[in-house]
Amino acid sequence: MTDSAAKKAAPAPKSDPKPAPKPEDQAFESFIPELFLPALAKEIQAYGGPAIELRLEQAPMPVVGEMCWQVAGELPGGRRFWLCFLSNNIQAAKTIALAEAGADPSLLESFLIDEKKTTLALLVSRTVQRLNGQKWLGPN
Secondary structure (H helix, E strand, O other): OOHHHHHHHOOOOOOOOOOOOOHHHOOHHHHHHHHHHHHHHHHHHHOOOOOOEEEEEEEEOOOOOOEEEEEEEEOOOOOEEEEEEOOOOOOOOEEEEEEOOOOOOOOEEEEOOOOOOOOHHHHHHHHHHHHHHOOOOOOO
């Protein structure tokens, strides 16, 4: 076999395809409004919960007043919650506050403190689990 025939017959080296970036690798400012908020709203409704109003904002943290990024949610009937991120990173420390209609939140709870890595699925499922724990979703 000639050198040129050997080159044609030899298989091309396989290039290692790079894995698709994970949703969690997106910038916080796009991850929350583009992925988390729609996924959370969909899961709440699939769980039997009502339509929910959600927004991402930078505002004073409930109870303590420290500025933070937060997902603020309101359910029909005036029940509200705030999922607070201490920095613009989903891996950052998180807290959650809840308030019944007409009341101000009085307790700030640590949120997802034992998890090594926060993922979209984990963030959605634990938020829904916490809201359902209040008996705010579905026919509890």
